[in-house]
Amino acid sequence: MGSSRRVSAVVLLVVVVVAMLAVTGVYGKEKKKKEKICNKGWECSGSVYCCNETITDYFQVYQFEELFSKRNTPVAHANGFWDYQSFITAAALYEPLGFGTTGEKQIKMKEVAAFLGHVGSKTSCTNDNYGIIGQALKVDLLSHPEYLEQNATLAFQAAIWRWMTPMKKKQPSAHDVFVGNWKPTKNDTSSKRLPGFGATMNILYSDLVCGQGFIDSMNNIISHYQYYLDLMGVGREQSGDNLDCAEQAAFNPTAPTATS
Numbered sequence: 515m516g517s518s519r520r521v522s523a524v525v526l527l528v529v530v531v532v533a534m535l536a537v538t539g540v541y542g543k544e545k546k547k548k549e550k551i552c553n554k555g556w557e558c559s560g561s562v563y564c565c566n567e568t569i570t571d572y573f574q575v576y577q578f579e580e581l582f583s584k585r586n587t588p589v590a591h592a593n594g595f596w597d598y599q600s601f602i603t604a605a606a607l608y609e610p611l612g613f614g615t616t617g618e619k620q621i622k623m624k625e626v627a628a629f630l631g632h633v634g635s636k637t638s639c640t641n642d643n644y645g646i647i648g649q650a651l652k653v654d655l656l657s658h659p660e661y662l663e664q665n666a667t668l669a670f671q672a673a674i675w676r677w678m679t680p681m682k683k684k685q686p687s688a689h690d691v692f693v694g695n696w697k698p699t700k701n702d703t704s705s706k707r708l709p710g711f712g713a714t715m716n717i718l719y720s721d722l723v724c725g726q727g728f729i730d731s732m733n734n735i736i737s738h739y740q741y742y743l744d745l746m747g748v749g750r751e752q753s754g755d756n757l758d759c760a761e762q763a764a765f766n767p768t769a770p771t772a773t774s
């Protein structure tokens with residue numbers, strides 16, 4: 515009799531403790547979230563990333579225009595097509611996820627320089643999967659790929675989506691690699707893939723640009739990034755470690771059989 519009562523007392527105690535843990539756990543989490551989330555209107559809302567400066571706080575229209583006017587970019591309609599308002603409108607979709615809003619001000623400015631360096635140097639979405647991007651942006655790009663050439667906001671959205679999205683499960687996005695969210699595995703390290711601008715080229719262009727020494731296409735992208743760092747007042751000396759991908763093996767080789 516006594517022992518069964520003791521057992522039920524122990525069971526009751528356990529239940530009470532578990533319930534208390536559950537309550538405090540949930541409460542703790544909720545409190546933490548509520549403390550952190552911020553709203554900054556149309557540009558950034560409902561996220562921890564909106565609590566610090568957003569892109570319009572540190573990147574103005576005259577800076578954007580300097581980036582895209584002072585150098586002849588090989589992008590088809592670089593002059594006039596890419597405009598500040600389209601960039602900011604597109605960025606607003608991704609700022610709550612950390613695009614240009616992660617970490618300290620200098621990291622944010624560097625991410626904008628890195629992303630726009632890719633855009634200004636060459637990036638077009640012609641090799642990308644219109645189906646997946648169209649799904650992500652809720653636009654029928656399979657039937658209307660020309661929208662990307664006609665609508666700069668959409669084109670920026672597609673490019674930022676590409677920057678923010680891992681190409682495969684368990685792989686980092688270019689954003690993750692750049693802002694320091696990514697820890698290389700042993701496999702990465704032995705393939706010379708380390709955090710930095712170089713690995714963003716690896717993710718975006720694979721072995722078309724990386725693992726082939728200091729080829730022109732790679733150097734061109736790096737020089738855009740560094741030129742933009744200068745123009746934004748950050749300075750190319752802040753380019754960061756692992757700037758190139760000259761010796762990196764591709765995350766996703768385009769022709770896996772062509773090893774020799």
Ligand SMILES: *[C@@H]1O[C@H](CO)[C@@H](O)[C@H](O)[C@H]1NC(C)=O
Binds near residue numbers: 562616617618619
């Ligand atoms: C906000 O800014 C601080 C100081 O610059 C930085 O340490 C922190 O990581 C930033 N928050 C986010 C969510 O990036």
Ligand SMILES: *[C@@H]1O[C@H](CO)[C@@H](O)[C@H](O)[C@H]1NC(C)=O
Binds near residue numbers: 653665668671
């Ligand atoms: C351009 O694309 C954006 C984003 O999908 C859309 O909101 C806007 O209406 C489009 N503009 C035109 C002129 O079609």
Ligand SMILES: *[C@@H]1O[C@H](CO)[C@@H](O)[C@H](O)[C@H]1NC(C)=O
Binds near residue numbers: 701705763764
């Ligand atoms: C390591 O990398 C190689 C090629 O870079 C790949 O084929 C292999 O699957 C990777 N292994 C793991 C465990 O990720």
